[in-house]
Amino acid sequence: MVPRLYQISEDVHRRYDSGSHTSCGAHLRLCSGLVFGLGRLILVGVLTASPSIAFAEKSSNPSPVKQVAVPILGTTLNKDWEQVGIVVEVDIQFERRMDQQGLQVYFQTKPGRFSPVAQRAVTQAIHRAAEVGRLSTESWAITLTLPYPGITMYGESLSAMVGLSVLALARGDPLPPGRVLTGTIMPDGHIGIVGGVPLKILAAHKKHLRRVLIPEEQDVADGDWQTPFLMQVSPVGNVRKAYQGLTDCSLEMSCRQPLASVLSSINGSTSP
Numbered sequence: 001m002v003p004r005l006y007q008i009s010e011d012v013h014r015r016y017d018s019g020s021h022t023s024c025g026a027h028l029r030l031c032s033g034l035v036f037g038l039g040r041l042i043l044v045g046v047l048t049a050s051p052s053i054a055f056a057e058k059s060s061n062p063s064p065v066k067q068v069a070v071p072i073l074g075t076t077l078n079k080d081w082e083q084v085g086i087v088v089e090v091d092i093q094f095e096r097r098m099d100q101q102g103l104q105v106y107f108q109t110k111p112g113r114f115s116p117v118a119q120r121a122v123t124q125a126i127h128r129a130a131e132v133g134r135l136s137t138e139s140w141a142i143t144l145t146l147p148y149p150g151i152t153m154y155g156e157s158l159s160a161m162v163g164l165s166v167l168a169l170a171r172g173d174p175l176p177p178g179r180v181l182t183g184t185i186m187p188d189g190h191i192g193i194v195g196g197v198p199l200k201i202l203a204a205h206k207k208h209l210r211r212v213l214i215p216e217e218q219d220v221a222d223g224d225w226q227t228p229f230l231m232q233v234s235p236v237g238n239v240r241k242a243y244q245g246l247t248d249c250s251l252e253m254s255c256r257q258p259l260a261s262v263l264s265s266i267n268g269s270t271s272p
Contacts, residue, residue: 011242026081026131035269037071039059054089056207058092063095065092065094065095066094066169067091067092068087068091068168069091070071070089070162070165070206071094071161071207071209072087072088072162072180073087073182073203073204073212074088074100074157074158074196074200075196075199076152084203085196085199085200085201085202085203087180087209088146089147090144090153091144091146091164092165092169093145094141094142094169094170095137095140095141095142096141097139097140098139099139100138100139101139102137102169103126103139103140104142105123105126105141105142106142106143106144107119107122108143108145111145111147111148111149112149112150112152112153113146113147113152113153114144114146114152115153115154117156118153118154118156121155121159121184122144122158122159123187124185125159125162125163125164126142126162126163128163128185128186128189129163129164129167129185129239130166130167130170131174132239132240133170133171133243135167135171136211140166142166150175154272155193157183157194158182158252159183159184160181160185161180161246164242164246164247168246168247169253171255172251173255174184174208174255175246175247176248177248178208178211179209179211179212179213179245180211180213181242181246182197182214183213183214183215183236183242189239190237190238191215191216191237191238193215193217193218194219196222197214198218198222200212201225201227202228205231205233209231210231210232211231211234212231212234213235213236214233214234214236215236215237216236216237250258
């Protein structure tokens with residue numbers, strides 16, 4: 001169940017998403033409650049508006065379509081206008097096209113929407129995850145759907161989870177349930193700092209997620225916090241460690257690689 005969310009004017013959305021937070025005019029109180037930091041994922045209700053970007057038509061695709069719903073950690077406001085953690089799902093669809101015209105990422109505008117900042121962060125994360133995994137994105141077509149009517153997803157902290165989930169779909173590696181990652185992917189492959197981690201961990205615990213991966217570097221504004229009982233919270237510093245924690249797979253070899261082949265590569269011998 002998504003906590004009660006409030007509708008605010010499109011003017012506030014534009015001010016927030018463009019990064020202009022210094023002057024909110026009549027919306028000053030509302031803006032101060034919504035702006036929690038660039039690395040934080042925020043969900044708010046929005047008034048109906050036309051999509052701000054155009055989407056190209058998809059090319060034909062010879063490979064099977066892979067689809068997964070992944071958990072995303074964020075923050076929102078409850079009925080008392082207090083900041084709380086939240087767990088939502090994002091549907092990811094992965095295809096390989098026949099052409100090699102570059103990565104195509106489609107952000108559905110219904111039922112929910114992704115803000116321009118979220119879209120840019122996700123697209124960058126997919127590129128950067130693929131680069132660390134040494135995969136070409138030239139034929140990839142990714143479709144993202146937020147299955148909550150009237151809701152807009154702001155912020156960047158969803159991007160690492162989406163980027164590594166796409167990488168797992170491309171490699172054919174599993175995504176075990178009950179695990180989630182919050183963070184961004186930096187150009188050098190490190191997992192970037194995000195805010196609201198304590199609130200997100202509490203929300204994950206309430207949803208019975210067993211393992212939460214967080215950036216090694218913490219936001220000083222988060223202060224001290226404790227790990228909930230029977231939950232594993234794992235700081236990860238880079239894409240390789242985050243991918244292994246999320247999938248139980250190494251980027252150095254496929255999870256589907258036969259055990260004999262793995263042992264052979266480790267021992268430096270040739271299997272019979």
